[in-house]
Amino acid sequence: MNDISYRRHLAKTITWRLVGTADTILLSWIITGNPFVGIQLGIAxxxxxxxxxxxxxxxxxxxxxxxxGVKLSSKKRHVLKTITWRVIGTLDTVLLAWFISGSTVAALQIGTAEVVTKMLLYYMHERVWYKINFGLANRKNR
Incomplete structure (x- = not known):
């Protein structure tokens, strides 16, 4: 991988973390009615x-x-990897929300809402990055 592709991956990582964290903050604020719960959860x-x-x-x-004895296709591997990450990410959010808000109900509501919003936002994020040539030295506009 060349140096410019590392910059692309870093940029994608940072933009996704910003979008994902903003989503968690907003959901937490809406569900708990307390903006400070959302901010604390986002920071954690x-x-x-x-x-x-x-x-x-x-x-x-x-x-x-x-x-x-047959290696899984990349698509199946990516599906499994996506599912395992969503489970880990949602469990992390639920546990943090429970700890920060003190409410198991709010934590479960935040985690449930996050599953839906994160999938939609991630899809949109990927579509935007699919159109951006940054970090792809040999690709022309699609």
Missing amino acids: EVTTKSILYYIHERIWYKINLTSK
């Missing part, structure tokens, strides 16, 4: 999700999934 989430995401990436880098 940046740290925990960064650590958890790194661990998740390292695990997926090291595992070799096969079915009866």
Whole structure:
């Protein structure tokens, strides 16, 4: 991978974390009625999700999934990786929301809402980045 592609991945990571954190802050504020719960959750989430995401990436880098000796296709692997990350990410949000808000109901509501909003926002984020050539030296506009 060349140097410019690393910049692309870093830029995608940062923009997604900003979008994802803003989503969590807004959902938490709406559900709890307290903007400070949203802000505290957003700040905590940046740290925990960064650590958890790194661990998740390292695990997926090291595992070799096969079915009866046949390696899984990249699409199946990406689906499994996406599902495992969403489970980890949502559990992280629910636990943080419970700790910060003190309410299991609010924490579960935030986590449930987040599953839907994060999938929609992530899809839109990917579509925007699909159109951007930054970090893709050999690609022309699609």
